[in-house]
Every structure is written in structure tokens, then in C-alpha cells.
Amino acid sequence: MAQSLLNSMPQATTGTVVVTDHLNFWDGKRVKPTQETNSEPVFEPATGRVLCQMVPCGAEEVDEAIKSAHAAYLKWSKMAGMERARVMLEAARIIRERKEKIAKLEVINNGKTITEALVDIDIAWQCIEYYAGLAGTLAGQHIQLPGGAFAYTRREPLGVCVGIGAWNYPFQIASWKSAPALACGNAMVFKPSPMTPVTAVILAEIYKEAGVPDGLFCVVQGGAETGTLLCHHPMVAKVSFTGSVPTGKKIMEMSSKGVKQVTLELGGKSPLIIFKDCELQNAVKGALMANFLTQGQVCCNGTRVYVQREIMPQFLEEVVKRTKAITLGDPLLDGTRMGALISKPQLEKVLGFVSQGVQIVTCYIMSPFFHLHILCVTPGTDNCNDDMTCVKEEIFGPVMSVMPFDTEEEVIKRANNTTFGLASGVFTRDISRAHRVAENLEAGTCFINNYNISPVEVPFGGYKMSGFGRENGQVTIEYYSQLKTVVVEMGDVESLF
Numbered sequence: 134m135a136q137s138l139l140n141s142m143p144q145a146t147t148g149t150v151v152v153t154d155h156l157n158f159w160d161g162k163r164v165k166p167t168q169e170t171n172s173e174p175v176f177e178p179a180t181g182r183v184l185c186q187m188v189p190c191g192a193e194e195v196d197e198a199i200k201s202a203h204a205a206y207l208k209w210s211k212m213a214g215m216e217r218a219r220v221m222l223e224a225a226r227i228i229r230e231r232k233e234k235i236a237k238l239e240v241i242n243n244g245k246t247i248t249e250a251l252v253d254i255d256i257a258w259q260c261i262e263y264y265a266g267l268a269g270t271l272a273g274q275h276i277q278l279p280g281g282a283f284a285y286t287r288r289e290p291l292g293v294c295v296g297i298g299a300w301n302y303p304f305q306i307a308s309w310k311s312a313p314a315l316a317c318g319n320a321m322v323f324k325p326s327p328m329t330p331v332t333a334v335i336l337a338e339i340y341k342e343a344g345v346p347d348g349l350f351c352v353v354q355g356g357a358e359t360g361t362l363l364c365h366h367p368m369v370a371k372v373s374f375t376g377s378v379p380t381g382k383k384i385m386e387m388s389s390k391g392v393k394q395v396t397l398e399l400g401g402k403s404p405l406i407i408f409k410d411c412e413l414q415n416a417v418k419g420a421l422m423a424n425f426l427t428q429g430q431v432c433c434n435g436t437r438v439y440v441q442r443e444i445m446p447q448f449l450e451e452v453v454k455r456t457k458a459i460t461l462g463d464p465l466l467d468g469t470r471m472g473a474l475i476s477k478p479q480l481e482k483v484l485g486f487v488s489q490g491v492q493i494v495t496c497y498i499m500s501p502f503f504h505l506h507i508l509c510v511t512p513g514t515d516n517c518n519d520d521m522t523c524v525k526e527e528i529f530g531p532v533m534s535v536m537p538f539d540t541e542e543e544v545i546k547r548a549n550n551t552t553f554g555l556a557s558g559v560f561t562r563d564i565s566r567a568h569r570v571a572e573n574l575e576a577g578t579c580f581i582n583n584y585n586i587s588p589v590e591v592p593f594g595g596y597k598m599s600g601f602g603r604e605n606g607q608v609t610i611e612y613y614s615q616l617k618t619v620v621v622e623m624g625d626v627e628s629l630f
């Protein structure tokens with residue numbers, strides 16, 4: 134059934150697709166929801182048309198999914214890492230083979246451009262391939278003790294892990310969470326955002342086709358209530374969450390009741406510092422990459438752009454020129470570089486921020502589709518300063534704030550004056566300065582002379598209220614596994630009693 138939806142993708146155009154397939158997945162198949170009266174409409178952001186109905190899972194369905202995941206975990210965790218790797222490599226291959234179709238469906242549900250969605254799907258299969266490569270390397274240590282005794286450690290899976298995703302990178306988030314989880318021998322129950330329920334279940338089908346045991350990667354649909362059921366379920370060992378800080382705090386609180394491990398990928402308000410000795414064109418391109426991907430709905434965006442005063446006029450001129458040249462429009466067209474915001478409420482939220490007395494250098498409000506698109510650059514003289522709400526809070530829209538600075542010491546202080554700490558960036562040709570600034574910025578990532586590149590080999594995660602734990606890179610194995618120590622006596626027991 135779902136294959137037929139994917140197979141219809143080559144002909145699909147904006148405003149034509151309706152999804153009627155069931156969107157839950159456990160026991161190796163799509164599952165019909167039981168509470169259809171509670172359904173919520175899911176919109177195609179580019180048109181405002183109803184794409185499908187999302188029916189939230191209740192307690193019994195969540196329980197069924199988790200039990201199905203647990204049964205799969207008992208089989209999968211006993212397989213050798215190399216055996217798991219083979220299945221995961223096959224899943225990565227299938228995603229690669231269907232990437233155009235998956236990307237198209239992602240665009241229809243999310244509103245981002247097809248150009249970006251194709252990159253997202255590439256990153257998704259690369260992540261699964263990367264962790265497949267690590268699956269066979271999981272190993273412990275051998276420790277020699279006195280008298281011939283010894284100990285060894287085993288790196289073991291946690292059990293059933295829950296993934297809760299946001300709407301900005303639906304397929305990619307599901308892959309980033311499931312790949313390390315599965316590589317370590319865990320099972321995962323994934324809940325996508327209720328606004329983007331369509332593509333996670335495609336990933337579930339691909340894992341199944343690749344050969345994972347039925348139940349290993351399950352999808353339950355729903356919002357806060359379903360998420361709460363997942364976090365409280367006694368058979369869940371870990372919750373990995375991507376989303377806003379307020380929800381992240383709730384996840385942590387709920388998980389603490391069952392002492393479950395937690396990974397939190399939360400919001401940001403990241404600084405991008407541009408020194409006067411930078412290569413200006415690269416800095417301008419970096420600032421655009423730092424702000425306008427996925428219509429600005431990216432957690433690690435560098436939305437506080439600090440520009441050294443001497444180059445502010447040239448910087449602003451270039452950034453405005455390039456911003457005005459961004460092609461807005463139908464996200465399924467190859468030439469479009471900015472699509473639609475996720476929803477009308479999100480648009481209103483973004484507009485609310487920019488109406489707070491900021492002078493907008495450039496702003497397009499276009500409405501070829503139901504949801505409007507905006508692009509703003511707030512200028513950097515007296516109009517935009519560190520105390521404004523739009524400079525302090527995560528907007529999650531295509532709004533760049535530009536502010537002047539004079540010295541390195543001053544800008545680092547201002548850059549760090551935030552409760553967030555997800556990412557940061559610096560443009561300069563002075564290598565000592567670049568590394569000094571990177572060291573002093575309080576953030577989980579610092580980009581030097583680029584911004585918003587996320588290779589799967591590189592750990593990603595936050596400082597401060599942007600969360601903890603990491604995704605991607607080798608280190609994430611530690612967040613999806615636990616060490617068992619085995620102590621072996623070779624002689625007699627020396628008892629004190």
C-alpha cells in the first residue's frame with residue numbers, strides 16, 4: 134500500500150497528494166488507528182490543503198508498540214554487530230534508491246524545498262551507513278587483576294528506546310535517532326511530530342524490507358499525550374527528544390520518574406561572529422546558510438549575526454542583495470530556494486517577533502500559497518540590539534538579526550549572554566583568533582569559516598539549555614549503550630567471614 138504512495142511520487146505536484154495509508158507501524162506492518170474520532174488534520178504547508186488525518190495513539194496502542202519493540206529487541210540484541218550492520222547497510226541502500234520519492238513526500242508534508250529535502254534524505258542514509266560501520270566495532274576492555282583474576286567489560290544495548298521528533302527534519306531526525314540505537318542492539322519506538330506524520334513510517338517499512346525483526350523500529354502517531362505515554366512506559370529504557378526547550382524540560386521530568394536515560398536536542402539562538410578580516414563573500418554566504426535553510430526553522434541556526442563595525446555597511450549591502458535574490462515559491466520546483474513555513478500558527482508566531490519594533494531591511498510577504506513566506510534581515514545599527522525579544526528568543530523562522538561589535542572580548546561576552554548553547558560560528562582569516570574564539574564560545578558546535586554543515590561523522594548537540602547528549606559521530610554509541618563489568622575469579626574466595 135505504502136509503496137504505491139511512494140510510486141505515485143514521480144507524478145506528484147504541489148496540491149495534488151492525499152495520504153490515506155495508516156501511519157502507525159508495529160509488529161512489522163502498518164496498523165489501523167483505533168480512536169479515529171480523535172483525528173487531527175495534517176496540512177500541506179505550501180497550499181494549506183489537508184494532506185491526511187493524524188490519529189493519535191492511546192495507551193493500548195502505545196503499549197502494543199512497545200511490547201512489539203521489546204520482542205524484536207530480544208532477537209536483535211543477540212545478533213553480532215556485523216549481522217546488524219548488514220541489515221542496516223541494506224536499509225541505507227534502499228533509502229538511496231528511493232531518495233527522490235521520499236524527498237518529494239517530505240516536501241509535500243513539510244514545505245521545505247526539494248533541493249534541501251534531497252540533502253536531508255542523503256544525510257539520513259549516510260547516518261544509517263555510518264552506524265552500520267560502527268556496529269561491528271562495539272567492544273569492551275580486558276582488565277588484568279591480581280592472582281590471575283581478571284575483569285572485562287561488555288558494551289550492551291539499553292533496550293527499547295523512544296525517539297520523539299520535531300517537524301523540521303522529519304525523516305532525517307527519525308534516521309539520526311534510530312541509526313545509533315539499532316547499531317547498538319536496541320529497538321526504537323518513534324513518535325514523529327503530529328504536523329509531519331508521513332515519512333517516518335516509510336523508514337519503518339524500509340527497515341522491515343531490509344530484514345530487521347518485526348517490531349524493531351515502530352512508529353506511533355500523536356502529540357503531547359502520546360508522547361507522555363511513551364515517556365512514562367515502564368518498558369522504555371531511554372528517551373531521545375528533538376524539539377523546544379519547554380517540552381524538553383517536561384521530557385526530562387517525566388523520564389526521571391522511571392530513571393530513564395535522556396538525550397535532549399533543544400532550541401538555540403546561536404551567535405555568528407564576523408570579523409573585519411574575513412573573506413566577505415564567504416561570510417555573507419555563511420550568514421545566509423546560517424539563517425535561511427528550511428525557511429529558518431533549524432535549531433542550530435546562527436540567528437544573532439555580530440558584524441565588526443568597520444565592515445557593517447558592505448556586509449549589510451551584500452546580505453540584503455543576496456536575500457532579495459532568493460527564489461521563493463513552490464517547494465517542489467527545482468529552482469525554488471525557499472518554500473513555506475510549517476503552519477499558519479508558526480507564520481503568525483514569526484510575524485509576531487518581527488513586528489516588535491524592528492526595522493526590517495528586506496521583507497517579502499508573498500502568498501502564492503495559503504501560508505505566507507517572509508524573509509527579514511534586521512539591520513545592525515541602533516535598530517537591533519541584544520535586549521530585544523527577537524534577538525533573545527528562538528524565532529524559528531527566516532529572520533536574521535544583525536548587530537555591530539567592536540572588539541573580540543566584547544563580542545564573546547555578548548555571544549555567550551544567552552541561556553542557549555547549541556551552535557556558534559566565526560568568520561576570520563586569523564587562525565589564532567578563530568581557535569581562540571571557538572574555545573571561548575559556550576556552545577556544542579563552533580563552525581569556523583562556514584555554517585550549518587552537519588556531516589554524520591561529527592557529534593552534534595548542545596550546551597546549557599540547548600540540551601545534552603549527542604547525536605551523530607562515534608560518541609553517540611555511548612548514549613545508546615551501557616557498560617557491563619564482569620569480574621572473574623580464578624582462585625579461591627578469600628572470605629572475611
Ligand SMILES: NC(=O)C1=CN([C@@H]2O[C@H](COP(=O)(O)OP(=O)(O)OC[C@H]3O[C@@H](n4cnc5c(N)ncnc54)[C@H](O)[C@@H]3O)[C@@H](O)[C@H]2O)C=CC1
Nearest residue numbers: 298299325326356357360361376377380383399400432529
Ligand atoms: N530547536 C528545535 O529543534 C525545534 C524547536 N522548535 C520550537 O518549538 C516551537 C513549538 O514547536 P512544537 O512542534 O510544538 O515543539 P515541541 O517541542 O512542543 O514538540 C516536539 C515534539 O515533542 C512532542 N511533544 C510535545 N509535548 C510533549 C509532551 N508533553 N510529552 C512528550 N512529547 C511531547 C510533540 O508532539 C513533537 O513530536 C517552534 O515554534 C519552535 O520555536 C520546534 C521544533 C524543533
